[in-house]
Amino acid sequence: MDLILLSGNSYSHREWIEEVAQKLAPLFDNTHIQYYRHWQTGGDVILMDYEIGQLEVLANSVTDYLVFAKSAGTLLTLRAIYEGFFEPKQCILVGVPIAWARAHSFDIDTWSKGYDVPTLYIQKSLDPAMHFDDLKLYIEEQKIKNKQVVELEGSSHYYGELDLLKELIEQFIIFPKH
Numbered sequence: 001m002d003l004i005l006l007s008g009n010s011y012s013h014r015e016w017i018e019e020v021a022q023k024l025a026p027l028f029d030n031t032h033i034q035y036y037r038h039w040q041t042g043g044d045v046i047l048m049d050y051e052i053g054q055l056e057v058l059a060n061s062v063t064d065y066l067v068f069a070k071s072a073g074t075l076l077t078l079r080a081i082y083e084g085f086f087e088p089k090q091c092i093l094v095g096v097p098i099a100w101a102r103a104h105s106f107d108i109d110t111w112s113k114g115y116d117v118p119t120l121y122i123q124k125s126l127d128p129a130m131h132f133d134d135l136k137l138y139i140e141e142q143k144i145k146n147k148q149v150v151e152l153e154g155s156s157h158y159y160g161e162l163d164l165l166k167e168l169i170e171q172f173i174i175f176p177k178h
Contacts, residue, residue: 002065003028004058004088006073008095008157009046011039013070016160020068023162024169028066032058034073045104046072048079056085066173070094070159071129075101078111091119092169094159097129098138109142116145120172122165126155148172 003024007017014035021031034054038047055076059065067088069077074093080086101108121139123132130138132151139147150168152161159165 001028001089002030002032002062004055004062004065004067005031005033006055006067006069006076007033007036008071008073009036014039016158017070019162020165023166024068027166027170027173030062032062032065034058034076046076048076048106051076052080052083055080059086064089067091068094068169071097071100071157075106075108075111078108078115079106081115081117082111088117090173091117092122092172093119094122094165095127095129095157096121096123096135096138097157098135100129112138112142112144114143114145118146118174119144119148120168121147121149122152122159122168123149124152124154124156124159127157128155129157 005017005021007013017033021033025031036046037050038045065088067077074096077091098108121135123135125132136149139149
């Protein structure tokens with residue numbers, strides 16, 4: 001089983017997602033990080049259409065995979081699944097940013113409606129991108145199924161508790177029997 005990692009919007013997430021990949025690598029056959037184009041061009045916001053194309057290429061190169069995504073990467077994940085070419089076995093979505101998505105005209109509400117891929121949501125109590133309680137309400141309103149929602153204490157959008165993240169993921173993921 002492979003792991004595809006999709007980071008947050010900011011270039012500062014690059015080092016963090018590499019640390020996450022290193023921490024989770026022992027659980028998977030291979031890890032694949034998608035490095036965003038706007039990090040190289042100096043843009044402020046993820047180039048969603050471009051990154052969707054890159055993700056489709058990556059998805060076509062692997063067979064069985066899970067996704068670990070944070071913030072803007074969660075939006076990329078939801079859109080790719082909605083478009084039908086992205087079929088992860090399970091997803092781990094961290095720091096979901098609904099208001100930020102709407103502010104940048106990303107159609108998160110359409111992509112999330114009736115979403116049913118087995119997913120672990122991890123959100124801090126007072127994450128400025130979206131508070132935990134607001135995320136739980138959003139999940140109910142969108143009729144999202146097959147989910148586990150975990151609250152972490154904190155008021156930042158930084159998820160540096162890598163050992164805890166790994167532990168939560170190990171409890172959540174289901175590997176196929178060979």
